[in-house]
Amino acid sequence: MPDPAPARNLQASHRTLRDASALAEAGLLPPGTELAGLEAVAARYAIAVTPAMAALIDPADPRDPIAAQYIPDPAELRTAPHEIEDPTADAPFTPVPGVVHRYPDRALLKPLLACPVYCRFCFRREVVGPDGGLLSTGQLEAALAWFERTPAVREVILTGGDPLMLSPRRLSWLLERLAAIPHVEILRIHSRVPVADPGRVTAALAAALTLEKPLFLCVHANHAREFTMEAMAALQRLTGAGVVLLGQSVLLRGVNDSAEALEGLFRAMLRGRVKPYYLHQLDPAPGTARFTVPAEEGRALLAALRFRVTGLAWPTYVQERPNGGGKAVVGPVWEDVV
Template structure:
């Protein structure tokens, strides 16, 4: 008896829909920047009133920087803080710097201490009490051959251009470098770094980061990219910046024009939660894309913030609507004062299991553990190769179905 292909196809289509029903059931309850657009506008007005600013000020990235919130009394006028929270913030602030741009403060839920934006931004006492980890788990002091370089790989390196950021993430791997004063890397160290690149023809890829590379002036960014463009063996330039997330006003037309003159340029940014994909953030990333800049996102897997398969999937979907390619999920590094953010590796693998096959491949980042002491990024992957025979292998599909697959290369004609 012949089977009806349409009937088989429709049955399979229903099976496929059923396989993501758990996500479909919860996705509308996952908070995104777009969903709280009206609420964000009201918070913005309250913050502008508090800081004596107007709409033009809000759009000015330099005004945003000059008005970063870095004292408890001002923060308490934006967020409902308990007396205990205020004391903790002041206590931690004596050792670790904190600051939040007015824009990023507007994304925080003023009444919910579990808000994922607040958790990334506002200090808690654990940062001081935590004895786990190292201040420099990547051993970066041993990977600086010249200037202000970090080199861990054969054909690429980092030039650390500043210690400044628009806000200071509580999970930052370089908390030790922040200090109390914003410092751009001195010109002579930048020149020394560029000279090192010139003298090492194996270097084809240079990443400018810090801190945040977009905290440099437009003129300095233009100068750095121009100098790198003069080096024949440098094929691509990358810039590490969280400003599309925390200070999207920094992505000005002038900055985009500069970047477009120095293509190929790639920006690595750092969205951790769908709530960060606001209209302003998406406008910023789309401006970069329109300028010809490739954009990749490097999330960090953070306990109680995004260590949920549905939240991470929603984040990756939102990123793609903003012209940003999900690139990496980093397992949180064991930085002293940040152990409350660290998850088990199995949680990252579970996220990948719930994405591979269940959403488009372009949505799926690579899960990475940074090997200790700067020994490089190591991908963590679910096991899809079950066994190997002489001429066959057994594979496991995303639906946990096992298949035998031929492993014989066709003979070539002589």
């Protein structure tokens, strides 16, 4: 088994980096980078690079796949013609603040909009940020009341933002409230924390995820190097507490747009007991065009892995339909693969 990737940048800070100057001081920007352009980006879109991710960035490599995900770029202020503010159409399907109900049998709950890191390709980049977007007590109670009176919903998906940014005590309270609803059968959490900020995965947090009802934790990671020794330890802590781990990734130009990179990512997930679940086609959020990989190229990449990886490593390749139509399977169609 290959060892997890070593730390790449020994100058990385011991605190989360939240502005262009901090990135420069930590040695994470290429020589000659103009801070004014990055400060303009920061005025619109939040920046956060945790120590765990900063330690992986090689600023000497202009094509570093970790830097591409987290280091701001002036290109983010250019909106392509096909890009839209709410590409997943959360707003039209929000019956009460914090809830998104697009599918009959499941709904999202967004208790907060803060994240440990802010991905430069995020489809909610217009709304997430360090102010947290935390639901007030009244809003959260209204959201829980909506779930209680909506018996068609059998699965609640906690997202945001990152639900694992909540304190273990608050998270445990919220999960227990949801699990107590008779018609709610499954709980799911989507999170970057286990790889982006693995120190947050304490024994207390793992205990908060231990419920009588099934709970699935979807871990967002896009490159094999994100599965450091610390991340692997965090994942082991979670599985040791009985949490079932799934993996979700976004197909990104300059990050994982090769068969080799995808194979490495999926194999790293399995070593961490994470079952690859979704590979997402990039959602067209403003300023993300540089990450776009055409769907036909994505299909070809997956086809190239056909006989190279176990079926356990295989995610479903999906794309959001416009106007909140939900996910469509992109392919490939295996009958067409020679």
